[in-house]
Amino acid sequence: MVVKREDASPLPRVDAEALAGYGWGLWQQEALDALGGGGDEVGRVSAEHQGVFLVRFADGERAAALPGKMRRAVVRGEAIWPAVGDWVVVDRPPGGSVVLRAVLPRQTRLARKAVGEQRGEQVLAANVDVAFLVSALGADLSPRRLERYVALALEGGALPVVLLTKADLYEDVASAVEVVRSVAAEVAIHVLSSHTGLGLAALSPYFAGERTVVLLGSSGVGKSTLLNRLLGADVQAVGEVRADGKGRHTTTHRQLFRRPDGGVVIDTPGMRELGLWDAEAGVSSAFPDIEAIAEDCRFSDCRHEGEPGCAVVAAVAVGTLERGRLDSFLGLQVEARRAAAKAGPRSSNERVLGRAVAARLGRRRR
Numbered sequence: 001m002v003v004k005r006e007d008a009s010p011l012p013r014v015d016a017e018a019l020a021g022y023g024w025g026l027w028q029q030e031a032l033d034a035l036g037g038g039g040d041e042v043g044r045v046s047a048e049h050q051g052v053f054l055v056r057f058a059d060g061e062r063a064a065a066l067p068g069k070m071r072r073a074v075v076r077g078e079a080i081w082p083a084v085g086d087w088v089v090v091d092r093p094p095g096g097s098v099v100l101r102a103v104l105p106r107q108t109r110l111a112r113k114a115v116g117e118q119r120g121e122q123v124l125a126a127n128v129d130v131a132f133l134v135s136a137l138g139a140d141l142s143p144r145r146l147e148r149y150v151a152l153a154l155e156g157g158a159l160p161v162v163l164l165t166k167a168d169l170y171e172d173v174a175s176a177v178e179v180v181r182s183v184a185a186e187v188a189i190h191v192l193s194s195h196t197g198l199g200l201a202a203l204s205p206y207f208a209g210e211r212t213v214v215l216l217g218s219s220g221v222g223k224s225t226l227l228n229r230l231l232g233a234d235v236q237a238v239g240e241v242r243a244d245g246k247g248r249h250t251t252t253h254r255q256l257f258r259r260p261d262g263g264v265v266i267d268t269p270g271m272r273e274l275g276l277w278d279a280e281a282g283v284s285s286a287f288p289d290i291e292a293i294a295e296d297c298r299f300s301d302c303r304h305e306g307e308p309g310c311a312v313v314a315a316v317a318v319g320t321l322e323r324g325r326l327d328s329f330l331g332l333q334v335e336a337r338r339a340a341a342k343a344g345p346r347s348s349n350e351r352v353l354g355r356a357v358a359a360r361l362g363r364r365r366r
């Protein structure tokens with residue numbers, strides 16, 4: 001949803017040549033033409049900090065405010081809250097402050113269930129072509145978490161790529177890769193060390209054509225260190241990992257960077273609470289093996305939860321499908337459905353009822 005101007009003002013200024021290095025291209029131009037006139041200039045959101053946005057223009061980055069009118073439109077569901085990576089139209093009077101007025105329709109978007117109940121969906125990054133799903137090799141490597149990241153990337157329209165970092169600290173890389181491959185068969189996997197430089201050159205092709213790549217991964221897996229290597233400069237502070245092995249949260253807000261060798265990188269804060277939001281379709285495409293088996297289920301809408309003629313349950317019974325894999329699929333499906341239900345419009349009555357039910361069940365709310 002986009003706030004549209006009624007009057008037929010001229011199109012806002014866009015320095016296509018200068019912004020090409022930040023990902024401006026044909027579809028963005030088409031989206032701008034479709035949006036119509038109004039506003040002074042187009043730029044790309046490179047950071048957000050508590051409702052103040054940093055916008056990249058041809059002549060540098062400027063802070064931009066989201067005016068009350070647009071905030072109210074967001075609340076009414078008539079406009080979208082800008083995210084890092086969005087192309088935005090702004091008012092930029094000479095010598096005056098920069099004010100956001102519209103967000104161009106998104107080509108892709110990576111979103112998760114927000115931390116806390118009220119805020120709904122949280123878009124992590126917009127207009128992303130590739131999602132680098134970063135995990136550190138070692139004890140914290142979680143195939144189940146990676147499955148979620150793959151689902152999130154596919155649901156948002158980005159190409160998932162698994163990066164396994166800190167290879168210099170780890171002996172048995174091959175078996176870790178095997179484990180990851182078993183949950184992400186169709187996804188490219190790269191083993192890296194940002195300290196020795198191992199594997200980094202193989203990442204360049206993902207940036208070809210000034211594509212936008214986002215780094216996703218838990219805190220402490222080495223995203224900032226990798227970002228600095230990708231940019232050839234120390235732009236992001238690297239946190240010392242605590243003695244207990246848990247990463248420290250050093251990234252305060254996400255930011256968008258242009259690579260000197262081409263392409264754009266977006267660094268996000270650690271995803272402490274990765275939830276899925278309306279990602280049922282993404283969940284399915286992250287499990288192509290189960291989808292293939294499910295074609296033989298008797299019912300086309302089979303949920304593989306004990307329906308008659310279910311080929312998926314049968315495959316587990318004869319051992320061609322691992323039980324843990326199905327459990328993980330079903331768990332994510334339930335979560336995606338629950339999140340989708342929560343996203344629907346709810347009256348305050350229902351909300352009160354929901355709270356009463358939760359209290360009855362003795363579940364604590366955060």
Ligand SMILES: Nc1nc2c(ncn2[C@@H]2O[C@H](COP(=O)(O)OP(=O)(O)OP(=O)(O)O)[C@@H](O)[C@H]2O)c(=O)[nH]1
Nearest residue numbers: 166193194195219220221222223224225239250251
């Ligand atoms: N040995 C080794 N250590 C690494 C490597 N990459 C990162 N580290 C270390 O891991 C720690 C965490 O790295 P960061 O880059 O801050 O991790 P992050 O994912 O950005 O963490 P947040 O900013 O909290 O999201 C730092 O002490 C890095 O020096 C690597 O390839 N090898």
Ligand SMILES: [Zn+2]
Nearest residue numbers: 297302304310
């Ligand atoms: Zn079935």
